[in-house]
Amino acid sequence: MSANNDSIQKTLLVAILLCLVCSVIVAGAAVSLKPIQQANKQLDKNYNILLAAGLVEEGAKPSADQIEQLFADKVTAKVVNLSEGRYATAAELDEIKASGLIPQGKGLAAYNQRKASKDPAFSSKLPGDEDIASIKRQAKFAAVYTVENNGVVEKMVLPVHGYGLWSTLYGFLALEGDLETVVGLGFYSHAETPGLGGEVDNPSWKALWKGKELYNSKGELAIKVVKGKAAADDENSVDGLSGATLTSKGVSNLVQFWVGENGFGKFLATAKGGA
Template sequence: MAKKNESLGKTVGVVLALCLVCSIIVSGAAIGLKPLQEKNAALAMQENILDAAGILEPGMDIPAVYDKRIKPLVVSLEDYEVLKDVNPANFSNRKAAGDPETSVQLKRSEDIAGLGTMETRTEAYLVMDEQGNRNGVVLHIRGQGLWGTMYGLIALKSDYDTVRGVLFYEHSETPGLGGEITNPAWVKTWEGKELFGENGKVKFDVVKGGASSEHEVDALSGATLTSNGVDALIDFWMSDKAYGPLLEKLRKGELTNG
């Protein structure tokens, strides 16, 4: 019996030692790969921004084109000034929205996009033409879909009203239904649409039964809740509660490049 217990003890000891070694290896690999993962994530976002802005082309040097054509700024959503002490390369809208120091709790009556909390600062990407002049902006958008949050980007032309492009890069919507928010054919229908009416208020709509004006795009077939979510997130982010005053400052040329 003593020998059996001794043998069992050795086996347990070996197993525990192996578990410890494996844990150390896995932890070390995770730490070691983190810089590469962050670099790849940053590159993917640069690609998304260029794509939304209509600049992306097959085989292009994404970092080089991004550095030439995109000017990232971190802007306060409280006074709509550029936060010159915040490095855009180290900033994350998603982290800001989850940090009590850089976010606010939305009232249920105003939270039409189902956000819960809203960041008090955002990263805005000024689009530059080949001569280095401002030619529009790309902004983060997000809102509740059928199964979870839809994360995207919207690019506006130099009037800060007309849509240059839209891109949803992360979502959990149903493939073939709500998941069609990434369908290039549907995305293309946004190009040239106008977000605001003559009174400066958001007029854009995602409509059933066929878009018939410059302020409308077709809803997704069989995906009413996803379509409603897209409509609501545009209404929220383009309102005076979010990007409305920022876009007005851009129209007037009052936002400095930092």
């Protein structure tokens, strides 16, 4: 009997030691690979900013070095105070950096708005009647990305997100320098149904956004996704996704939220005034 007990104890000891060794290996791999994963996420984010702004062609993805160089040459990242509709002050940027929302040694393009929206110190809960995009909490600061020529903004890319049918869609909305005309809209993260809501990734549907106007002739916010086909002369409406009514509504809501008063609306009004 004692021999059997010894055998069981040795088996358990070996199993425990094996688990510990495997845990150390997995943990070590996770730590060592984290910087690479973060770099790849930032690279993909930068690529999608370039894509929304029309600086790279749909389907022709450049190399990592080309993306980094093009982004560095063409795009300037800035942080916006959403509630006050202005660029963040130096003191605010120092506070953001101290919080870790911008990793040490990284530029403003690395600002983590998604993480900020979960931090009570850097976000606020949205009242239900204002939360048309169903994001629950809104970060107090957001990054914007400008394409400039001799100090004049030719294009501006805004980060947008909101709930569709099954998931939160994260993407970028690019505007012309007038801050009223859409250049492009694209999503880099979502879990909508392939072939239905997933058609937000279809280049043909994305192309429908180009040239659409945020505001109608009265200056009212009017950009939206409609059910079915938009009228040919409708400058504010985009065709709905066939068989994906809730995803279409979600995209319409999130775009309206982020260019509206509770999103970038105040900032866009200030920026159009030349500030």
